[in-house]
Amino acid sequence: MSEFLSLAGQNLLSPIILSFVLGLLASLARSDLNIPEAVAKGMSIYLLFAIGFKGGASVASYGLDARLGFTLLAGVVLSALLPVIAFGLLQVMTKMSRLDAAAVAAHYGSISIVTFVAATSVLEGRGIPSEGYMVAVAAAMEAPAILSALWLISRGGGADSKGMDSTLMREIMLNGSIVLLVGAFAIGWITGEQGLKEISSFIVNPFKGVLCLFLLDMGLVAGRGLRGGGGILTRGVLAFGVVMPLVGSLFGLGAGLMLGLSSGGVALMMVLSASASYIAVPAAMRVALPEANPSLYLTLSLGVTFPFNLTIGIPLYVGIAMALTGG
Amino acid sequence: MSEFLSLAGQNLLSPIILSFVLGLLASLARSDLNIPEAVAKGMSIYLLFAIGFKGGASVASYGLDARLGFTLLAGVVLSALLPVIAFGLLQVMTKMSRLDAAAVAAHYGSISIVTFVAATSVLEGRGIPSEGYMVAVAAAMEAPAILSALWLISRGGGADSKGMDSTLMREIMLNGSIVLLVGAFAIGWITGEQGLKEISSFIVNPFKGVLCLFLLDMGLVAGRGLRGGGGILTRGVLAFGVVMPLVGSLFGLGAGLMLGLSSGGVALMMVLSASASYIAVPAAMRVALPEANPSLYLTLSLGVTFPFNLTIGIPLYVGIAMALTGG
């Protein structure tokens, strides 16, 4: 417990979290501070490339675990399953329409890669190793949740949903962040330690600093979302935004323990399950469920669950994973 | 003297200055070389974050000087006072309308953060330490000059001025660069040496290189300004653009000596007083004094005073500060 508190405190006072808080405060105070869209996009490309590459290079170094296949499968199953649970919780905890509930649910089955990146950086800071292929698991968890949520809606009478067509399917499976993450993972794997050495002063050394500026931007965006969409957050909705990641993390914990992952791997599995998408899923929802309210799912995912995971969730999940794996 | 000359020569032949000169020449020759707006903005965010963070971390390391409060106060006073002096000089040296003179004056009370950054980098290059909190002083000096200039105008019959409303006040006090500078300063202070270590390969190592590219862009912009607005520069106006920074620097020198700052601190106080704003103040002037001629104040601030300070001013101020403080 005291270890968790110290970890949480340490986490809260890291440059990464404080940068996020700065962004949040600046936009709540309506400062005109903003990071150009192109720069934010450039930083996210950098982070995806770096995290994918490092994951691949680590697989090249430590060899492929026989567990990779099962872990990927577990990720896919979790991504498909969690929306069903989220949907149930939303119907109990809130008064959302079925349509909105399904759209929100999709976000919680899928993952937030920045939350994953922040967790990796916490693990690294504490010297806790994890399976390099977890980035591949992250990629595998992006899409299934969307199909699951569309199934939830179509089950209840398809009139609401424009359903899934092949164009949307391709857009989801080949969305830029999945392709970049998996591609960089492959490059890291193929080029291995040598490749990593060649570009490590680009993808390793400045990584944490770039993450700070990126989280500054996330704070700005989350703050703007709260300012605009805050009214939408009834008590029930807000509670869901905090309870659902905890529920998700338990499923991740179960999966991680059953798979026999390392302490770091279990923690990351918890983080993936606990985190909510704010890139791939919102875009898919605008196409497939245009009548669902975007400020509902964006505010919840970015304004509530993301900050919760970043500040409290990650140290909690890492603490639990360490305790239960004896890591 | 010979020391100043050698310092000046060294300064003139540094990659930073030469990058500025390259930009200036390229745009005077009407090359289409240009740095995308988003990239320039990204670099300025990087520079503000880095300089703020390093200032805060240095305060965390060396402890807070009792002088901080007085130095901040001195900064505010200088920022409010210098426009009055600039306004007087403009009425003597040029034929500008009262409105234009007030608008120009506001720029010279406020500060140019890039000039400050360039000066810090010269100090570092020569191993001269300075107070980390000078970045907070820089932030404090951004805004008062605007109020001072609006007061100058309203005194002369308010018909010209749209005056200050609460929206504009908030825009000025919470403008992005102030918030980022102060916020990064706070983060650096809170996370201290440990925080700095975590992200120093992002904010320390590549700093000077980014500054080169940023100054390349400043050169391009200054050159374009001179090409477009050069006609506006009568002899008197041009002279003001060189005399005013020298006058300002003397006030900064006085304040710095009275406060008992280190040699580096005195030099930075001179640089702040000598430099002229080209971001916060022009935007405020467009709102508050829309009839004032923007090419007048932009050309003066960016096309005359900025290059003057960068090339001649900074080594001069550093030389004087060293000589008078025996640093």
Next chain:
Amino acid sequence: MSEFLSLAGQNLLSPIILSFVLGLLASLARSDLNIPEAVAKGMSIYLLFAIGFKGGASVASYGLDARLGFTLLAGVVLSALLPVIAFGLLQVMTKMSRLDAAAVAAHYGSISIVTFVAATSVLEGRGIPSEGYMVAVAAAMEAPAILSALWLISRGGGADSKGMDSTLMREIMLNGSIVLLVGAFAIGWITGEQGLKEISSFIVNPFKGVLCLFLLDMGLVAGRGLRGGGGILTRGVLAFGVVMPLVGSLFGLGAGLMLGLSSGGVALMMVLSASASYIAVPAAMRVALPEANPSLYLTLSLGVTFPFNLTIGIPLYVGIAMALTGG
């Protein structure tokens, strides 16, 4: 031969090439992965600045070779000559109109700076030194090819060509990439080893990593070009895109040997001659030969010759240069 194969294999499996391949595959699969225009432009500015600066600094360290003048002259001659040869080849190998053939020919006389950068990085990886002033030669080879191609057209009855006016001439000679390359070269030369030391953690360490991301973008663009313009590639046109760089490289080889350049220098001379422009020349062609088909020359240059040089060409040219100079 086996050395070439190993070099080629090593080259093919480097992060740089694999990043290009990733981009190519992503866009052929119609992923929405894309790098914002401003970020791509920012990276190209970085690469030009870094490569120019390093070239200049190396000249400052190793002194100016008496050969510089002759090498520049050879570059200009090659740039003017190669379009004539390309034009002849196109008339033999393809059914292109004279207009299209001239436009394509201009691209092959000029150079691709990214191909040059990639070659430098291969040389560095293998520890093969080269003349620092080769970047100046690259700059000198950008423009003459355009004049040469316009002359080819005007010779055949000027009705097709809008010809060269002084505005276009200025645009070509002072285009951003030439100015930045030459300017950074000058700065590197003036500030020398000391300047390089000051900013090497910006322009040296992360260089290869930035190159990876830039080539990722090149892959995306090349893939889009092939998707859109692939239909235009008849067998003859395609063959030209592979044969012409080989022919060009032979001319570069001859020039390099005659000039007595180092092994690295000869290899770079071959690369410059073999590479085709995709920035300066297309823009000039849109102005001077608006009726020529842009998707023809862009697809050939970016979609065929660039990947060919990147993957097969560079190791081949380096291998030949090493073998013939005994380097």
Next chain:
Amino acid sequence: MQTHKAKRVEITIENVMESRLTDALRKAGVTGYSVLPVLGGSGRSGAWDRAGQVSRAQGMVQVVCIIKPERLDALLDAAFAVVERHIGVVSIVDCDVLRAERF
């Protein structure tokens, strides 16, 4: 200078629908269009601006088509089928064009 009557149709639509719209336009025989960026805006679904985007889920673009008047109906039918259930605005203006053979 000789000009010709035409219609200028401007469709403001979400990013994610852009390619669906332009595909539909092409199928409806529209031979040309341009896409302009939109920085922000406000409507029944609230206010938004590009600086507030981490994801491309919310941004909008403006698709501009200049067409012969006789083709207007086909275009509007095609556009309507795409925008129907989505947020967005369609406006039509009478205009004159040079080089009518291009439309």
Next chain:
Amino acid sequence: MQTHKAKRVEITIENVMESRLTDALRKAGVTGYSVLPVLGGSGRSGAWDRAGQVSRAQGMVQVVCIIKPERLDALLDAAFAVVERHIGVVSIVDCDVLRAERF
């Protein structure tokens, strides 16, 4: 396809005035608008372009409002009060819109 008469008002105004303008529009009962970027231009106060900006002091944007004709006057009054002392251009075009209930 059923269309309805409306007015399309385009206001080119400095960046720094954007939020002041849209606030005024909202107060005047305008329910929707879009903001488009402007890269550069020229007018009585000289030429400018976005590449030449270190500060946001000079850039401009174009605010586009489509409104019912009967609301035009309220909009123009509101817009004029903001642009009056500033550089900028206001133009009005007759247009037709789909889905009139949205305006």
Next chain:
Amino acid sequence: MQTHKAKRVEITIENVMESRLTDALRKAGVTGYSVLPVLGGSGRSGAWDRAGQVSRAQGMVQVVCIIKPERLDALLDAAFAVVERHIGVVSIVDCDVLRAERF
């Protein structure tokens, strides 16, 4: 509010021709124009989009001029001379403007 008749001319043209066009407009006595970015489009010469550009060879911009009706012909002549051999589109719309003294 008092408005005045004017013409709004929109010229979509390649990046590389922008300065040539605006120079020609200025010579033809046009006192003001704005330049808007274009993200992509499609026409007889195929489809393009800004994300696909390494070079500035293909991008386009839209130049907008609001002018007094009596100046339209001079403007069109000037514009046509520039766009004649190039890809691009010219359209003209009737509009009303505030502050006519500015045009």
